[in-house]
Amino acid sequence: MQLKTNLKIIVLILLTNIFSTCYSQKPPEKFGKISIEAFNNNICPIDSNAHAYFIFDYGNSYFRYADTKISSDDAKSSQKGFQLFFSRHFRIKIVDTEGFSWANIEIPLYHDGDEEKIVKIKAYTYNLENDKIVKIKLEKKDVFIEETNKYWTTQKFAMPSVREGSIIEIEYTIKSDFYFNMRPWYFQKTIPILQSEYHVSIPEYFNYHHTQKGYFPIQREADSNRREITITYHQKAEGTAVKEQTYTNRYNYSENIYHYSAKEIPAFPVEGYLRTKENYLSQIEFELQSTKFPNSLMKYYTTSWEKINDNLLGNISFGKELNNASHLKNDVETLKQLDQTDFLLLNSAFNFIKDKMAWNGYKNKYATSSLSKAYKEGTGNCADINLNLTVLLRELGFDTYPVIISTQENGIIHPAHPSISRFNYVISMVKLGNDTLLMDATDPYSEINLLPIRCLNDKGRIVNNTGGSWINLMDYKPYSIIESFKLDVNNDFSINGIDEMALKGYAAYLKKKIIKKYNGITEYQSSIEKGSNDYKINELEVVGLDSTQEDLKLTLKFVQNNSIEKSNDIAFFKPVYQPFISKNPFKLEKRDYPIEFDYPYNVRQIYTISLPENFTITEIPKPLNICTPDGKMRYIYNITQLGNRISLFIMFSQSKSLFLPEEYQGLKNFYQMIVDKQNELILFKISE
Incomplete structure (x- = not known):
């Protein structure tokens, strides 16, 4: 009871x-x-x-x-x-x-x-x-x-x-x-x-x-x-x-x-x-x-970054896997027989892993099961691929370490708040002489020190035997274009043009990814023509598409109709034929969060425009040279006329990746000045 x-x-x-x-x-x-x-x-x-x-x-x-x-x-x-x-x-x-x-x-x-x-x-x-x-x-x-x-x-x-x-x-x-x-x-x-x-x-x-x-x-x-x-x-x-x-x-x-x-x-x-x-x-x-x-x-659990570093080194799906290299033995010997050293050998090993393993789209800081299994299967998550890269490079004698990061969509890491759960991705780092080199072998178009854009997110954490340290992930390579236009205006207002582009860094990386989505150059050419009215490409040449080590070069020979407007005996058209900045991306009255650029920009456009003899130029835009207060962003529009030939030089450069909310209004106005300038017209009279 x-x-x-x-x-x-x-x-x-x-x-x-x-x-x-x-x-x-x-x-x-x-x-x-x-x-x-x-x-x-x-x-x-x-x-x-x-x-x-x-x-x-x-x-x-x-x-x-x-x-x-x-x-x-x-x-x-x-x-x-x-x-x-x-x-x-x-x-x-x-x-x-x-x-x-x-x-x-x-x-x-x-x-x-x-x-x-x-x-x-x-x-x-x-x-x-x-x-x-x-x-x-x-x-x-x-x-x-x-x-x-x-x-x-x-x-x-x-x-x-x-x-x-x-x-x-x-x-x-x-x-x-x-x-x-x-x-x-x-x-x-x-x-x-x-x-x-x-x-x-x-x-x-x-x-x-x-x-x-x-x-x-x-x-x-x-x-x-x-x-x-x-x-x-x-x-x-x-x-x-x-x-x-x-x-x-x-x-x-x-x-x-x-x-x-x-x-x-x-x-x-x-x-x-x-x-x-x-x-x-x-x-x-x-x-x-x-x-x-x-x-x-x-x-x-997460008391310090040093403790997180040690936990990762002791983890069976991370640090312990770095000690297993037997599955790479034959391929290490193959790479050594190339008789290369330093950067050439590093690049060969990097491309070897890119060719050997395909990314399955999964992001994780830990290997799926074992690096050996993923390597033999030829596929895996980002850790499977880049930890294999790290082990391979160590076997070749490089000073190499894994770097854990948080991808862009996952958010930034706060250095003051140690947290292992915030990381969701792994890349590889090599110290070569005085240079620090970052690599991600999940993307066939990535290069040494040119990470996929998803990885460009402030800082990563190097995992090593001395407690680890931070490394910057940003601003290694710019978005760089030099573009030259030769435009001949005809009496019927059509334009015969040649567009030559030399792309480097992220400009080349992004353009290669775009072109490779199509089934060949012909299909890519058709997509350009469909996107522009009365635009016909007569010839398209692409150089460097299949190599990550070459800059990308494109040459287009084209004919454009109906790009010149006429009213009685006055005609006008925009000399900035293909503006790099066509719209102002900043529309808000107020922005309470920073403006984040993924990489520096270095853009040059050079126009040479020839008009028929019976066209008399009556007005051209005025030059413009502006920069932000800190000098980190600059735009130059320099136009000159010599007879019926117009020369136009445009330069846009930006060397800062982060602008604060209080800089937003100035940046918004800066972009609007660029858009307005690039919409200005050349006016000319036409005589019989």
């Missing part, structure tokens, strides 16, 4: 604790409680141009102890410990058809041995029909799972019966055994949010670093509370030596509670020259630094 009484007390204490924790924080609205008034106004209260908007977005991250009843014959029941839960409840108003994409929902789930699971989900679409609210439930059959990569899957579904004026409401809860994967919270998105809240409750056993990003202010409140876990342990009888017994232990602990909130959050205005909006959206992130459970030693 006493045992039953004790068990009832234990269950009562446990249930009391669970319910008090679960309902300590509530969403702004009860699920399903939709009023007809919500359908009356189909315009966002804070942005009349919005195609959709969040009525509210509520999140809650909290911990629960997995098994509070443990039996001696179930060893697994005592191994789970705390589990991390994330609940989200949100409503979105769909204003018009351009907002329909917000009814396509994706929920990422992590797995590595164990897996995150959605333990609860409710989703409805609400429509107003004949002054009545009709709700349509999301069916289980309409939810599907997509394998994103080795560690992530994505649950996807499209909300049913969505139309203009619909309100969608979704609530779900994720259960996770991965303490490091506490969900970040985005207070700002590309549509407005009327109300956003995030509650986080963390037991004292966990230490997380909180990072707040973005320009829109977020309110933060902190509190603490005492909690209790009651663990019931049931020992089953084992022969005569061990009797059946039940024990209980109570653990009191402190829980740190954080409440983040914001209201009337405007849509994030996405504009050009932005690597990823992830860097500047108002958000809160959490990085697990350490855990300290009762009667256990403290366990550190």
